[in-house]
Amino acid sequence: MNFSSVQDLAAKNFLFSNNSPQKMFIQTLASFHPKQALITSPNKKFYFDAAPSIFDREKASNSYISTSNVFSDFYNATYRLIAFYIFLLLFTGKILDLANRGTKLIIIAGLIAKVYCVACGSGSFSYQNILCLSYCPTGYLQNTGTNACDLNTLLALTINLDNKIILDQRGGVLVGNSITNTYPTYDANDPYPVKSRGYYFTSNSYLAYPFMLAPTFSIAVWLKALSEGIVLVKHIPSYQWILEISSGYPTLSLLMSDSLTTISVAGSSNVLNGWSFVSFDGYINPDGTTTISSYIDGSFLQSFTTATALYMQDSVSGNVYIGNDFIGFTGFIWNMRVYCLNNHYLDEWRTPGCTSPCTKCPADLSCPSDCPLDKYIDGSSCKDCKTSCNKGCVSSATCNLCLTKECATCTAFSGTDSCLTCITNAVSDGSGGCACDTYAFWISLTQSCERCDVLCQNCLKTTYFECSFCRFSRLIWSFDNRNQFIIFSVF
Numbered sequence: 001m002n003f004s005s006v007q008d009l010a011a012k013n014f015l016f017s018n019n020s021p022q023k024m025f026i027q028t029l030a031s032f033h034p035k036q037a038l039i040t041s042p043n044k045k046f047y048f049d050a051a052p053s054i055f056d057r058e059k060a061s062n063s064y065i066s067t068s069n070v071f072s073d074f075y076n077a078t079y080r081l082i083a084f085y086i087f088l089l090l091f092t093g094k095i096l097d098l099a100n101r102g103t104k105l106i107i108i109a110g111l112i113a114k115v116y117c118v119a120c121g122s123g124s125f126s127y128q129n130i131l132c133l134s135y136c137p138t139g140y141l142q143n144t145g146t147n148a149c150d151l152n153t154l155l156a157l158t159i160n161l162d163n164k165i166i167l168d169q170r171g172g173v174l175v176g177n178s179i180t181n182t183y184p185t186y187d188a189n190d191p192y193p194v195k196s197r198g199y200y201f202t203s204n205s206y207l208a209y210p211f212m213l214a215p216t217f218s219i220a221v222w223l224k225a226l227s228e229g230i231v232l233v234k235h236i237p238s239y240q241w242i243l244e245i246s247s248g249y250p251t252l253s254l255l256m257s258d259s260l261t262t263i264s265v266a267g268s269s270n271v272l273n274g275w276s277f278v279s280f281d282g283y284i285n286p287d288g289t290t291t292i293s294s295y296i297d298g299s300f301l302q303s304f305t306t307a308t309a310l311y312m313q314d315s316v317s318g319n320v321y322i323g324n325d326f327i328g329f330t331g332f333i334w335n336m337r338v339y340c341l342n343n344h345y346l347d348e349w350r351t352p353g354c355t356s357p358c359t360k361c362p363a364d365l366s367c368p369s370d371c372p373l374d375k376y377i378d379g380s381s382c383k384d385c386k387t388s389c390n391k392g393c394v395s396s397a398t399c400n401l402c403l404t405k406e407c408a409t410c411t412a413f414s415g416t417d418s419c420l421t422c423i424t425n426a427v428s429d430g431s432g433g434c435a436c437d438t439y440a441f442w443i444s445l446t447q448s449c450e451r452c453d454v455l456c457q458n459c460l461k462t463t464y465f466e467c468s469f470c471r472f473s474r475l476i477w478s479f480d481n482r483n484q485f486i487i488f489s490v491f
Contacts, residue, residue: 125149127215130284135316137214139340157211157338159322161198162366163413165401174208174319182409182420183401191323191333192391193401195413196369196377198222198334200392201323203229211320211338213241215290215311218344219252220279222334222362224370225272229329232336236318243280245271245329250278252292256306257313265292265304275334275368277360279345284311297360298349334368398447404433406442406449425449 120132126148127133127140136142136149139156143149159173167190169179176190183193191205199205213234221231225245232243241254248270255262271278279295288309294301322336323329337348347363354361357380361367371382376393385393393399394413402410403418406426412418415432422434426449429435436442436449441459443450452459456467 120147122147128284131215131311133313135212137212137314137340138210139214151340154340154344155337156214156217156340157209157320157336159207159333159336161193161333161335162196162368163415164199165193165410165412165418167193172209176206183411184409186391192373193413194332194373194392195394195401196367197224197332197371197373198368200332200373201328201330203227203328203330204324204326205328206321206323208319208321210318212316213312213314213320213338214340215313216283216340216342217312218279218281218339218342218347219243219337220277220339220345220348221336222275222277222348222368223271223331224275224334224368225329225331227272227330229327230321230324231278231329231333232320232322233324234314234318234320236315240314240318241312243278248272250276250294250296252280252294254282254292254312256290256310258310259313261306261310263290263292263304263306265294265302267294267296267301269296269301271296275332275360275370277349277362279349281342281345282312283342293345295345298346298351332368334366335362397444400447402433404429404435405447406434406436408434423449425451 120126124132124134124147125136125142126146127136128149133149137156139151139153140149141152165183167175167178167181167183167186169175176187178187178190181187181190186192189204189206191199191201191207194200211234219232221243223231225231228245228247230242230244231250234240234242239253239255241252243250243252245251246266249266249268250271251264251266253262253264265280267278269276277295277297281293281295282290284290285305288311289306290311291303291305293303322333335348337344339347349360350363350365351360354365355367358367369377369382371377373392374385374389375382376385376395377383383396386396386399389399391399392401394401398405400407401413402408403412403414406423407419407421408423408426409420410418411420418432419428419434422428425437425440426434427437439456440449440451442448452467459467
């Protein structure tokens, strides 16, 4: 409070005089919280001595309550109302929590108008001028010059699984439990790449990424859940936050900043057995409380607001898991986004304009297929894979997922660099796939490139019959429209 007016000056003298009943009242308030002494300083503001929390999860600093020039007269009813609010808030611990993290409370006409960070102590960082955090969340940079978390990117986590055949690690995201395997070598925790459906997750499939969720956020995922279970989770080892399918409904649960309170908000629409766009939005309100809202297919479902000033406080250590290694959901994930700010829960939702036959789709207007894992897409139909193809297929002839059947390892279903290596007797075809070399011919029965006869340079079959060209300067004798015999040498 700035003591600029005669009334404010009188208020200052009244408040801080030795015999002031207000000072005695404030000292009495402090006695209710011996851990949190209230300092009556004649410095324009009420300051609280902010001690670190018992969990040492935040660095404390001085915080204060500003009256925003409300006290034109300390004797009026407004002051008594404000004083009563302060008493109640202190007694219930609401301000105690705010003070522990260096937060300013603006009170106007006896009501909390806004909460924001005043200054952060050494080793802590101001987050959106609201909180002081020991570490900045993923997507923010720790600015040691200003002791602030500077927004570095809107998207803290981007997962696009369409057209990918990656089983090791890309962009810091670990697929399964190994960073060295490539398709078609799966480890026990790998999800299965499936053409035009993203990745298929079994109950123990997962992706992992070092991650710290911001207190304000949006989470959005395109998925086709076939069973209940975990979709997204952070545990170290106790749960920090979790997105799961429970009784068919997507549910987000968060451990709050007091390390005791867990809040949950669920969608009220069943998402099993069909493609759905599931999103959640979280933000801190002006009074310091946190609101979490749920959405399915772009429609608001429900929200929950904490009763006291709490925020989502994630741990800086540990990975976030997409799927889970012990109780994960079963189904497909097309893409996932985690944003550093709220109000981005609809960024990946589109309708109309989608590729046929979809009427709802991601932002790129693609159309995830409804075909199950054991079928491949043939035009507008779903066709059966071979019974031996328990991880999907792209044709009835083979279980190989690569762009061409001669690829040995690959990273995508299509693209100029999708094939990493070719099978024996095959070479790159120059457009992302592989083909049998000029001395070999494809055999469907063995799914291999077999060598031509030694006398053939290029052949139509795997014997010297039906050679296309001869080796060793021999010539072909064509008989009955068939290149049957190599009859002589030019030497």
